Amino acid sequence: MAGISATTRQGTQLSARTRPTTSLGGDDEVSEDLVICKICNRELTTPKHFPCLHTFCEACLNIHAKASKQSDESAQVKCPTCSVPAPESADTDPEKIVAKLPINNLLLSHVMKRQLKTKTCKPCKRRKKTSTAKSWCSECAEALCDECVENHASIQSSNRHLVIPITEAENNPFTMQRKILCIDHPREEVTKFCMEHQTACCGKCKTGTHSQCTSFLPIDRAIEVMRKKQELTVLVSQLETMSSNAEKIVTERKKAVADLASHKVEEEKVIQTFRTKVIEHVDNLEKALKEEFDELHEREINHIQQDIEVFEQKLQNINYYKDLLDAATKNIPPLAVLTEGAKIRQQCQLLEENMQHRAGKIVRTQYEIKETELVSKMPNLGIVDAKHTTLHSDRTIDHLQLSPRLPIRMSEKRHNFLALKYQSSFISGGFAMNKNLVLVDNKGREVRGYSESGHRIDTQVCPMYGNPFDATLLPDRKGNYMIAVTLPVMKTIQLLEVGPRSLSIMDRFHFKSVDQCFGITFVDGKLLVACMKSIDMWELDAENRLTLVTSMKVEGERVKYICAADHNRVYYTDSDFRGGLYCITTDGGSIFRYSHKNLRVPMGMAVDQRGNVYVAGHYSNNIHQVSPEGGLIQIIAPEDDGFKKPIMMISNGEKIFLSYESHTITNMYPS
CATH class of the missing domain: 1.10.287 (Helix Hairpins)
Structure with a gap:
């Protein structure tokens, strides 16, 4: 197996020895490789681990984190071994990020056992001196000689640490063990074990992130259950299987190199034809x-x-x-x-x-046929591709029956993709931004960005504190874009900031509406918001603050969706069972009303490049294409099992994207 490399304090590379076969029996001693920091190449001191469980000294990680942030404050602090990033944090201070990393209590216990066995003073050992330890600091988890005890007491940060005779620590190992603190609440001691999530937690967790969980055990009882079920033995067996799989893959990959070389010779003959x-x-x-x-x-x-x-x-x-x-x-x-x-x-x-x-x-049309420069810039004579099949398909590796995870699913498909956060997601609104889609997940309480092919854009994800309904893009202000989001139940319009690496809530920029607010659009310097029986008009000032200008009473009982056509024309729908499509001017003047016996519960709308408007018939399960004068052009009802209860529509260039009740997003190309 390949050795693991890590960066030392001086920047050199260290290669770790091959790991021994895992065993639960025999001597209590663990491999020395486990208790050695791969950065300083010394015994671990205050061992802290990344989510990948690779563990290093806290002091070494502080140096590593400072080096990571030196050139770019927004850079992630990553594991020196496998580059897994530290958990996301609002802190930019490297030491605060490292401070939030959890202690590896397992390796800390073994480090303490080694010190008790050798009775060597840990601080002296770091200074390359040898002295016999007489005391134990339970806070630092280090053995100390008499001289270091005096130094310990003279330092303000450690003069209140509990220091006990080392003989007392030997006779009662529990006196030297540090409290195990909760990862989510660092000041709280772990008291319970959640059987559903298989994780230790504190009292605050039980009433917070684990409030929906029903199966908790005290820590000592959970330890008994773990031992009774021999879960560690099962994990060892699974790790042995994964180790075997990795070796099989390495062998297969080496054979693949030779096979591809001979296959390449055969395929080169095809090029001649x-x-x-x-x-x-x-x-x-x-x-x-x-x-x-x-x-x-x-x-x-x-x-x-x-x-x-x-x-x-x-x-x-x-x-x-x-x-x-x-x-x-x-x-x-x-x-x-x-x-x-x-x-x-x-x-x-x-x-x-x-x-x-x-x-x-109306546009004036002129023909232009561009030469593709087929000869001079022909991209290639053919397409070179590699067909891939998963190793699972030919039973190269064995399958493991691992513990089930929480039912949080996400699936994305090209041109007909699911936009899910949870299985109960409901995509109620959205808009186009830079040829991408920004979707509003009403039940999932999130605003998320996607490419046209359905790939989620991780830098455009923003959890909301309520259930959002719709969103619209506001004009560029000093190089920054903003998004206005409606939260109907809270009767609030919330502004979000579109940053280069994130989508975030603007804390002090939330504005109360008189009634529940649903659909939202921006036109001619004004925000228009659908509020069931009225359309509210808001003005955005230079300080990014919204002021309610007027509330226009309009026809309809359930006015939820609104769409701007141009500077003076606005469309909205009455989502009643026999509701319709309305076209008005921005000052409330009526232009036309469209209704049809085959249009039931009209919801979202989109306008194409020729000014035609498309209306989603939710219960009638169809799309009505209507002219700018209010005349029906065609009713679109694809014979497709996936076309079910359309909700909202987004115009993005020549394409119109459509969401369904089944959380699916698809596109159509208007003729």
């Missing part, structure tokens, strides 16, 4: 490019033709209104002129808004 295939392929590419060009031309012509039809209809309406106005100048009763003139004025205003909205979406 590629030339003729490349020529045939170029011919096919030319044909495909022309066909693609034909399809693009037809699609663009159709879009332009649609614009022509829309504005010809609007022109007919304009001429009709002109005729009506001309008729109003004839000799007719003034009351009729007044009433009908008001109607004509209202329709003219609505027609003007529709024309401006449509005109804003």
